[in-house]
Amino acid sequence: MKPIRVVVQGALGKVGREVVNAVCCQSDMELVGAVDLKATQDYLSLPDNLGTVPLSPDLEPILKSSKPEVLVDFTVAQASMPAVRMATKRGVNLVIGTTGLSSDELSEIEHLALEHNVGAVVAPNFALGAVLMIHLAKIAAKYLDWAEIIELHHHQKVDAPSGTALSTARAMAQSRGRPFSYAEPKKATPSRGEQVEGITIHSIRLPGLLAHQEVILGGAGQTLAIRHDTISRECYMPGVILAIKEVVKKKGLIYGLDKLLGL
Numbered sequence: 324m325k326p327i328r329v330v331v332q333g334a335l336g337k338v339g340r341e342v343v344n345a346v347c348c349q350s351d352m353e354l355v356g357a358v359d360l361k362a363t364q365d366y367l368s369l370p371d372n373l374g375t376v377p378l379s380p381d382l383e384p385i386l387k388s389s390k391p392e393v394l395v396d397f398t399v400a401q402a403s404m405p406a407v408r409m410a411t412k413r414g415v416n417l418v419i420g421t422t423g424l425s426s427d428e429l430s431e432i433e434h435l436a437l438e439h440n441v442g443a444v445v446a447p448n449f450a451l452g453a454v455l456m457i458h459l460a461k462i463a464a465k466y467l468d469w470a471e472i473i474e475l476h477h478h479q480k481v482d483a484p485s486g487t488a489l490s491t492a493r494a495m496a497q498s499r500g501r502p503f504s505y506a507e508p509k510k511a512t513p514s515r516g517e518q519v520e521g522i523t524i525h526s527i528r529l530p531g532l533l534a535h536q537e538v539i540l541g542g543a544g545q546t547l548a549i550r551h552d553t554i555s556r557e558c559y560m561p562g563v564i565l566a567i568k569e570v571v572k573k574k575g576l577i578y579g580l581d582k583l584l585g586l
């Protein structure tokens with residue numbers, strides 16, 4: 324079978340660099356081009372002396388010359404949508420890890436993917452463990468009446484609560500289908516955290532942390548903690564590699580890695 328031809332946009336970024344390395348390690352994939360706004364030369368050297376691939380700050384010439392089947396995007400939301408429009412027009416499938424896409428933008432991705440007969444996997448979290456944490460929390464939410472979330476991230480993270488904490492709370496509430504119990508303080512205090520869907524979320528920001536989350540559920544005489552720790556950005560790679568393999572077989576939008584895992 325011919326290897327899947329892949330272009331990475333955001334190839335010089337923290338996650339993009341990992342994607343470049345991971346794709347190069349796959350015998351059934353070939354990195355054929357790289358795009359990054361920070362590009363200062365027209366080639367990217369591959370790890371382990373595997374040679375070079377064309378590199379450009381612009382996606383269009385790379386799509387034209389490299390003819391990929393899949394574009395992987397880890398950049399910023401403003402860069403993703405022009406890339407989606409350009410790639411789908413050329414029949415290129417999409418794997419998007421960039422966060423911050425609006426629901427209107429997701430609808431547009433779905434529409435464009437269907438119109439051009441390509442697949443688009445968009446996943447706000449490619450870490451298998453994080454996806455499993457949410458899945459397990461959804462199951463537990465049906466049985467235990469109390470729940471709080473502690474999310475811990477590096478001090479440079481700008482948003483709080485994290486997108487993962489928000490989507491965990493929403494998924495738990497939807498799975499439960501009835502309100503959680505909550506210990507209302509006598510006097511309002513920020514130290515009790517932020518309420519989302521009846522679940523209190525506590526955000527911790529410290530240097531030394533990467534991305535961590537603990538969902539703690541409580542019932543009479545017991546607690547259950549489900550915790551995920553991101554130790555390095557390598558954690559996203561099995562999910563990204565799975566998405567590249569699967570997206571070439573799909574049409575339309577697949578939102579969330581859980582769909583590809585059959586959860």
Ligand SMILES: NC(=O)c1ccc[n+]([C@@H]2O[C@H](COP(=O)([O-])OP(=O)(O)OC[C@H]3O[C@@H](n4cnc5c(N)ncnc54)[C@H](O)[C@@H]3O)[C@@H](O)[C@H]2O)c1
Nearest residue numbers: 333335336337338359360397398402420421422447448449
């Ligand atoms: N889905 C997930 O599992 C997951 C995991 C980690 C990070 N992320 C998201 O991935 C994105 C990238 O994260 P990061 O930590 O690698 O950031 P980063 O800043 O290290 O890398 C982003 C790269 O994109 C490049 N870029 C920006 N605009 C561009 C454009 N218009 N064209 C081409 N390249 C452009 C930048 O030059 C940079 O090299 C963020 O949105 C982040 O939230 C998602």
